[in-house]
Amino acid sequence: MLKNEHIFDNMIKLHAIGGYDEVGRNMTCLELADDAFIFDCGLFLPPIVEMEDSLKNKAYSEKMLRSIDAVPNDLVLDENKVREKVRHILVTHAHLDHVGAVPFLGDRYNAEIAGTPFTIEVLKTLIRDNEAKMKNPMRVVSPNSSFKCGKYKIEFINMTHSTLQTAMIAVHTEKGVVLYANDFKFDNSPILGKKPNYERLAELGKEGVLALIVDSLYSGDERKTPSEKIARDLLEDVMLGTNNKDGCIIITTFSSHIARLKSIVDFGKQLDRKILFLGRSLHKYVSAASRLQLVPFAKDIELVSYANHVKKRLKQVEKERNKWLIVCTGHQGEPGSVLDRLSRDYWDFKFSPKDHVIFSSRIIPSPINVANRSRIEKKLKEKGVRIFTDVHTSGHCGREDLRDLITMVNPKHIIPAHGDLDKRTPLAELAGEMGYKLGETLHLVQNGQTLKLE
Amino acid sequence: MLKNEHIFDNMIKLHAIGGYDEVGRNMTCLELADDAFIFDCGLFLPPIVEMEDSLKNKAYSEKMLRSIDAVPNDLVLDENKVREKVRHILVTHAHLDHVGAVPFLGDRYNAEIAGTPFTIEVLKTLIRDNEAKMKNPMRVVSPNSSFKCGKYKIEFINMTHSTLQTAMIAVHTEKGVVLYANDFKFDNSPILGKKPNYERLAELGKEGVLALIVDSLYSGDERKTPSEKIARDLLEDVMLGTNNKDGCIIITTFSSHIARLKSIVDFGKQLDRKILFLGRSLHKYVSAASRLQLVPFAKDIELVSYANHVKKRLKQVEKERNKWLIVCTGHQGEPGSVLDRLSRDYWDFKFSPKDHVIFSSRIIPSPINVANRSRIEKKLKEKGVRIFTDVHTSGHCGREDLRDLITMVNPKHIIPAHGDLDKRTPLAELAGEMGYKLGETLHLVQNGQTLKLE
Amino acid sequence: MLKNEHIFDNMIKLHAIGGYDEVGRNMTCLELADDAFIFDCGLFLPPIVEMEDSLKNKAYSEKMLRSIDAVPNDLVLDENKVREKVRHILVTHAHLDHVGAVPFLGDRYNAEIAGTPFTIEVLKTLIRDNEAKMKNPMRVVSPNSSFKCGKYKIEFINMTHSTLQTAMIAVHTEKGVVLYANDFKFDNSPILGKKPNYERLAELGKEGVLALIVDSLYSGDERKTPSEKIARDLLEDVMLGTNNKDGCIIITTFSSHIARLKSIVDFGKQLDRKILFLGRSLHKYVSAASRLQLVPFAKDIELVSYANHVKKRLKQVEKERNKWLIVCTGHQGEPGSVLDRLSRDYWDFKFSPKDHVIFSSRIIPSPINVANRSRIEKKLKEKGVRIFTDVHTSGHCGREDLRDLITMVNPKHIIPAHGDLDKRTPLAELAGEMGYKLGETLHLVQNGQTLKLE
């Protein structure tokens, strides 16, 4: 971006590693005089989804994942001699596009990994599942707490999102706070967990925020993102307000969305149904949360993930279908998911026209997802099953939430993140409206670029 | 439709008068042996909106409205000698596209007009405003009650919609019930008023429904329409969950939507703001409802409709803008509405960038509405005003509500209504899925056509 | 549709067999006093595309195809005792959705199969490829000629479409002409073959057309469909007007579209490139047309379909890539097509960033096609290949062509065909504008229904 390197010796640098040319493999590095911090280290999922089946079932290696561009290209940090300066990998939350590359790349850094309890618990599962070898120490940081690394205070600010214990991360430097705010919504009725820590954000604004790296995924949606409470009400309407007394109810949603799962279980109990959770991914996230006592409904459900157990349970369901609520994987139509298999009669489970299938999600709009979902929905319709879609609210902030955040923390520089140029453009336009200037205080960067701030 | 007239002497006939080739001017006539009943008698608004300004301010005449196709073409009933047989005009609810043509056409019939209390109260206002001469007697029918006309029982079944006291109307004939179900949603949390009378619908289904004339406006939306409670929660989020402490809040919504207005007032009171209702249409509907004690918030608001009063009040608002909540007309960007005038500085009211404008509505997607709204939003944005749109849920049933209704009342014949072929096609497809056959038990008709049922 | 069967003894009946609830498996039966005629007998392709791979490579049976609803359900003709009366199966053109079910169902009828020379030639190939046993005699009918079947004259009127020798078929009955007009465009510059026979259509209009069964696939497109000459000009622009001097040119288009292939070859020759046709489907159609001397460019190309030949040729292409033009299958992204394999490096052919891939087609917009195409395009882009899409014009009539046809032949009854209700609704609306009345002279029917005409 700038030509005369020597004049910036004292500057703070931001290295855009991943997530600036795609939605996924988020990774940003903050480089200070002698230290550096990495924010997030996630996977890019589409190339993994599109891999040949033969590859899918092997354990993944760093090399293979690099070859298909599924992990951030952090080799640029080696070239710039930044790698050795990295002290911490700071992860915001438990989603794979933010934490999923740690098992493959974390080992390259002589650095401690820090995250909230749920995030670290999920990370441990990922490490185990991938048989990854990692020597990095782990630090569990409670939401709304902080720790010191040398002269730098690092703070995890509680935030709401579509999974538990999500944080914005603030690094306090001599030149001001660098605030990493990827993946959040401002939800005042989050069903599970605390509300966003607006007070602390306002305080940071007063202390002085040098730079805000911020989620722009839905910055083009001219609205405040509706609360999780809305999703709960929509679920209530569909689960309690339609005629389902003679059929089985099958719901699919994001496996890590424990608040959503709580609402589903609550209404399942009101319907007096036995509740079955089917699928490996559900098992992974719900178990991790249970170990931390974060699942209030743990005793109300049965978690089943092995295929032959699933088959056995489904036999029982068929005998008295109107006594059961099934929660399962497959909301994006993923081949091999429980809903996909159900739709293909894989376990000899026969749908009845009295059955309801509820998608408590929205399609992440890639062509492959659209086709997968369409295939499943078509099969379900042929069986006469009744379908309810989009019983959901998003976990990402809209344009008006972003305006509130920017007003609150009043940063000197804004760096839109989480998506290709197309996704980040609307946030750049909003910042423009608010007085920021492109190339001066507002920065559109690409993977592999370095930004110097003062 | 059929060639050999004589063989149908004993048949029940349905005359499609209006609303089968457009969204608006709803009117259907049920012809029995010696009697006939009209369901609804509404206006088609677009030609009125597009009239030259010079015409707009005159009182309208039947002749003029016929010339621009703004009223149903009921002259076909004269040709068929049906006019003399009409005993009642039965109106479902207070919206103009259902009741608005009564002041102009009602007089042509020697018939009593029957509706729920709110509907009749609004109708009286319309008659007064248009200086119409009408000798027809009026009958006020409570929701969930019935009356007799000769051998026929006529029943008003309580329903939920985006205004008060909406009804489905059932006429009990020798050959079964004819159920007119235009404009409804199945809302289990309606904020104001009772829930839909599902029990009675189920009973009718058991008694035997010959024909169902039914709202197909959003039959292409594959969902259950969310409850008014969702709109309330969305409003709460936007009114109580954003930073509005330094500005004026201006909300615009449907003037007849008393439940929505109640939610707005409730949150306005929580914000401890003075609440001002501005605009003629708001005045008309809220006053009518107030006279019937249907407005729980009547004492919490001030209703202003005269232009110079509006101006005076706005002066006060400007002095302490963060103490006021304004509810006003203009959600479709209508030229001359209060919001339109505000956006053009008509009353010397100056917007501040701290002000919020909330559209608790969605654009009814005609090109003129889209352009009108776009013009207003652009002006507001130039002033830096913050805008929230689509804080709303619809008053019309979706595909899954329709499936529930059809299952409940199990009609022999289905006649999709409320829209051109394009709007009614998805309902025909749903009915096809459920076993109905086009031209046999499922009927797509056009304005001016007669259908014979047995 | 009508109740009193006896009064219609002398009526002409139309049985809607297939293609009225989907786009595909077109089949309509015209029943007269003692004889009946079938128009088209096609496949529904999506269930075949979505079959498991294991099934795909076997020869298909009638039973299997019926089980997945890939052939018209003509068993309704057995129930109605119509099957024995069928004298001819009249096929309009060589596309699979019009002729592809003949090898599986033709045998059920004691009937001669009649079509234009190219259609019959392709049909023979299909019979051979499917190892079908068929005893039906075949009749080759030149475009713009007719033959007699008892007292009925049957006429094949030359028409333009996206394959050779397409016809509208007229059956002359005592009550007027029944005109079957499925799949056509009005193209005055068709590149190959004659223009539409407008004169004959106008004459039929004067003689009196009782019923028009007509293609409504793109009746919602408010335009006259552009001529094939436009596609040729677009191709010229892309092939001769871009910088492709250092790379290979690869074009994919509809295999049966001989006129399009001619344009491609013409420009390939202008570029002085060697021209290779790769793929089984191309081989099938081009060979059939060649046997009839209908391929003016036969000597200018090399047709390759066996996989190992393909591999060998591609090796040569790689050596001097800018000397070759490849025409291949895969425009819909079909897995297993030549383009799909090329994109996956199946034959060790390596793309260069100098290569051009031209899609002389448009995506038939089903989700699976969209995903397949997206997958291929993504792979090509990763290799840096330059892509040109939609270098194409449609073979189906638009709304204004339909208006011209209806004006020309002035039918008493119109029966929109070729698609579900959604596709046929715009044509019904057009006919409504032109004075036709739904249920009287305009008929929306479903598969399995019978319409009686007089």
Add this chain to the structure above:
Amino acid sequence: MLKNEHIFDNMIKLHAIGGYDEVGRNMTCLELADDAFIFDCGLFLPPIVEMEDSLKNKAYSEKMLRSIDAVPNDLVLDENKVREKVRHILVTHAHLDHVGAVPFLGDRYNAEIAGTPFTIEVLKTLIRDNEAKMKNPMRVVSPNSSFKCGKYKIEFINMTHSTLQTAMIAVHTEKGVVLYANDFKFDNSPILGKKPNYERLAELGKEGVLALIVDSLYSGDERKTPSEKIARDLLEDVMLGTNNKDGCIIITTFSSHIARLKSIVDFGKQLDRKILFLGRSLHKYVSAASRLQLVPFAKDIELVSYANHVKKRLKQVEKERNKWLIVCTGHQGEPGSVLDRLSRDYWDFKFSPKDHVIFSSRIIPSPINVANRSRIEKKLKEKGVRIFTDVHTSGHCGREDLRDLITMVNPKHIIPAHGDLDKRTPLAELAGEMGYKLGETLHLVQNGQTLKLE
């Protein structure tokens, strides 16, 4: 963009004045050591379209146009002391968004105005119509020629677009060529005028292009923009290939598009119709071109612009409507245009259902245009008139043309122009694919920003 001003003394500066935050009021200033050049100086039309009628009919003043942001905000050049250094205002072509602000701002500069003959001729008309006082000398530059300004060579390279004599402008500096390439297509069959001067572009590429300022309006369209020849063929199809023998033909298109007008007149003559051009804007452009002998069809048409002449002529048309072809203004539905007035029976001209109205244009998709066009089309349909839309090809380059341009001239820096961020993002993405780096060699700037190049 950069902080340490002193180190850039020798740099070339680009000032983005207008057209970087909107589509319109294009203006860019190239600042060199002692001289500066302005590229284009256009109007932003939407605020003018939306002005109150009372203002519209007055002559416009600089002050008024500035107040509604209809002219570029060139006051930034005063602040930077650049104004005095401006030697030439270089205009690329005759469209108002490129040349229309010259009559209001040109006077502020002690600078010669240079353009091609047609551009200068239109500019003189604009100056006259607006009663503007301008002392600037004018220089007429033939396409494909150059002149010197001090040490700088300024070159006008012939280009194709939707009006005559469009140019790309190259300024040769010590550090390389600065190429201003706003509004062009690569059309190899332009109907009127020469083809693009590809040879010269390639030579510039070899000489060394420092910066390319380039049209990104349709950079998101993944295609090569079709030639004007395609528009001609589409017109031929619609004018000669439909049944119009009993009605009047009315065509509306861009008034400055002389090549399109030529095609229309050619086919009008083939139809042996008298040809009438109606409307002030048509009169202005066609007259200007005629004065330069650029209208080959000048003697074949009658140009009418005064309202009472129009009325008289229309009377004649009505008497023998099938003898006339009318070409008129109103393709965007502009209120007051000839087509708008015709649709409102302003001149007592009555449409017949045999008449054809052809839109040889596409809607420029702002909400007001969409509503205006919809209003006119609705009125025409009510009269039964037959409508043909989108008989058109664009005058702006698509993504693949841009790729060709960039490959040809191989610039060091790319500055996407002609639109807000949203329009320029796809070009930035294309440049990214081709190896350019955001903030380094690829620059997204806003109105009022300065870019320093080396």
